[in-house]
Amino acid sequence: xxxxxxxxxxxxxxxxxxxxxxxxxxxEGAKVAVVASTDRGKxxxxxxxxxxxxxxxQAFTCNVAAATDVKALVAEVLASFGxxxxxxxxxxxxxxxxxxxxxxxxxxxxxxxxxxxxxxxCNEVGPHMIARGFGKIxxxxxxxxxxxxxxxxxxxxxxxxxxxxxxxxxxxxxxxGINVNVIAPGNTETPMNAHVRNEPEYEAMRKVIxxxxxxxxxxADPNGIAxxxxxxxxxxxxxxxxxxxxxxxxxxxxx
Numbered sequence: 079x080x081x082x083x084x085x086x087x088x089x090x091x092x093x094x095x096x097x098x099x100x101x102x103x104x105x106e107g108a109k110v111a112v113v114a115s116t117d118r119g120k121x122x123x124x125x126x127x128x129x130x131x132x133x134x135x136q137a138f139t140c141n142v143a144a145a146t147d148v149k150a151l152v153a154e155v156l157a158s159f160g161x162x163x164x165x166x167x168x169x170x171x172x173x174x175x176x177x178x179x180x181x182x183x184x185x186x187x188x189x190x191x192x193x194x195x196x197x198x199x200c201n202e203v204g205p206h207m208i209a210r211g212f213g214k215i216x217x218x219x220x221x222x223x224x225x226x227x228x229x230x231x232x233x234x235x236x237x238x239x240x241x242x243x244x245x246x247x248x249x250x251x252x253x254x255g256i257n258v259n260v261i262a263p264g265n266t267e268t269p270m271n272a273h274v275r276n277e278p279e280y281e282a283m284r285k286v287i288x289x290x291x292x293x294x295x296x297x298a299d300p301n302g303i304a305x306x307x308x309x310x311x312x313x314x315x316x317x318x319x320x321x322x323x324x325x326x327x328x329x330x331x332x333x
Contacts, residue, residue, distance in 0.1 A: 079107040080312050081312075084164060085159040085164070086110050086111065089195070090169030091124060092112065093269050094270055095304065096166070101124070102308055104133030110128060110134070142169045142196075142199055148201075148202050165214070169195055196240050213256035215257070219263075221262050223236075244260040244322075245320040247320075248319040249319075252320075257319055258319065259319070259323065261303060261325060262324050263325045263326065266297055266303055295327065
């Protein structure tokens with residue numbers, strides 16, 4: 079129960095890694111703001127599961143790529159819970175962006191949600207944390223921000239941006255009692271990559287993943303990534319600022 083009396087805001091909290099993070103925080107006593115992109119019903123399903131298990135949570139929606147929406151979200155969460163102790167930026171999109179097959183709209187959508195969305199939420203929550211002299215921010219990067227993937231060029235760029243932006247934010251916010259760190263998951267079993275795990279056209283990619291992965295499990299359990307988020311938000315990670323925590327089944331270790 080490390081997070082009793084703490085309030086956690088989780089974007090992208092309605093599925094995948096974000097959902098696992100919401101549930102794990104609630105299990106350890108936190109009050110959780112579960113944020114979906116557009117469908118409050120998806121967030122409410124996560125809230126219902128948390129409440130049924132004895133936790134505390136509330137559903138919200140937000141287009142993290144729009145500054146006005148982010149501002150409204152933070153105001154609504156503060157009105158409901160009174161404070162935000164922990165911010166987890168898990169909202170993101172993942173789809174191929176191949177050379178010659180990626181239009182401006184595809185690139186902009188990925189950049190707006192993955193990179194700008196992370197900045198906007200930190201930009202809005204940051205002053206609240208500064209005023210209180212306390213805060214924990216956990217951003218979601220990716221191993222694709224460390225190594226290049228030929229078919230996911232824009233995704234690689236946005237996640238590399240999130241990871242380096244996290245370092246800069248850590249420098250800016252660390253003196254105010256705020257820890258900012260990033261988790262870089264590898265292949266993780268979520269709805270966002272169901273096409274990679276299941277569709278025939280991605281068989282070659284699955285073979286590459288199998289060759290590069292150091293464990294028998296090719297796609298990690300989201301609960302393991304959630305555990306890393308809880309650690310980074312805990313007192314045990316007090317000395318960590320701007321750190322990148324790789325959770326990738328060894329893919330980036332070498333081959």
